[in-house]
Amino acid sequence: MNLQFDESLAANYKSTAQKIRVMSEVWLTQNLFCPCCGNIRVEKMPNNSPVADVYCENCGETFELKSKRNHIGAKILDGAYHTMIERITSNVNPQLFVMQYSNLSVTDLTLVPKFFFTPDVIEKRKPLPPTARRRGWVGCNILYEKIPAQGKIAVIRGGTEVAVAEVLRSYDKAKKLQTNNINLRGWLLDVLKCVNEIGTEIFTSQDIYKYAGILGAKHEQNRHVEAKIRQQLQFLRDKGFIEFVSRGVYRKVV
Numbered sequence: 646m647n648l649q650f651d652e653s654l655a656a657n658y659k660s661t662a663q664k665i666r667v668m669s670e671v672w673l674t675q676n677l678f679c680p681c682c683g684n685i686r687v688e689k690m691p692n693n694s695p696v697a698d699v700y701c702e703n704c705g706e707t708f709e710l711k712s713k714r715n716h717i718g719a720k721i722l723d724g725a726y727h728t729m730i731e732r733i734t735s736n737v738n739p740q741l742f743v744m745q746y747s748n749l750s751v752t753d754l755t756l757v758p759k760f761f762f763t764p765d766v767i768e769k770r771k772p773l774p775p776t777a778r779r780r781g782w783v784g785c786n787i788l789y790e791k792i793p794a795q796g797k798i799a800v801i802r803g804g805t806e807v808a809v810a811e812v813l814r815s816y817d818k819a820k821k822l823q824t825n826n827i828n829l830r831g832w833l834l835d836v837l838k839c840v841n842e843i844g845t846e847i848f849t850s851q852d853i854y855k856y857a858g859i860l861g862a863k864h865e866q867n868r869h870v871e872a873k874i875r876q877q878l879q880f881l882r883d884k885g886f887i888e889f890v891s892r893g894v895y896r897k898v899v
């Protein structure tokens with residue numbers, strides 16, 4: 646895999662954003678395999694496709710690409726807020742590639758599967774001011790740091806490619822968490838994040854119930870927070886992310 650962008654592609658573009666857009670997108674189609682099915686390449690979407698940039702001919706998955714120079718940081722700028730929320734809740738969201746580059750070379754590429762998106766990780770930005778061409782338009786940020794670790798699948802890490810088999814394995818594992826009901830998805834990913842935050846491999850119900858207050862505040866319509874947490878732990882156990890050691894004692898499966 647050649648990690649360097651092809652600079653000749655940028656010659657006809659004026660703005661840096663456009664140059665990077667063209668170079669990073671072409672880079673994907675020339676170098677990347679499909680992280681969902683292992684197909685040897687991904688293709689460019691027809692021009693002006695509203696949401697996705699590339700797709701896989703074999704499995705039909707579509708991907709949006711967001712890139713940033715030097716450091717991804719906590720937030721990633723995305724498009725219109727309402728469109729994004731609609732996409733997430735109607736399950737037509739593409740997969741997301743998050744690319745970090747430095748000196749026109751890819752240093753990190755991470756796949757965020759579409760089923761890791763909840764309204765919670767989409768931040769509404771301030772409407773554009775009256776002086777702007779698109780006045781009143783409301784954009785959004787993806788709160789990247791709020792996405793649990795299991796939803797950030799490394800394809801390139803620190804300038805080094807991750808083995809294809811490992812990427813596919815991580816995606817298959819993450820896919821077990823897929824749920825299309827947006828409320829259930831919110832609960833599941835929230836409890837998963839709490840489990841991730843607990844510093845030890847073995848933990849107890851008391852460790853996880855410490856988050857009941859936070860979770861209850863986030864899901865106000867639900868009064869039986871502890872029961873809901875237990876239900877998510879069962880789901881995580883059934884999907885192989887944790888094991889039940891004994892009554893009220895759990896172990897994380899790495």
Ligand SMILES: [Zn+2]
Nearest residue numbers: 679682701704
């Ligand atoms: Zn594919």
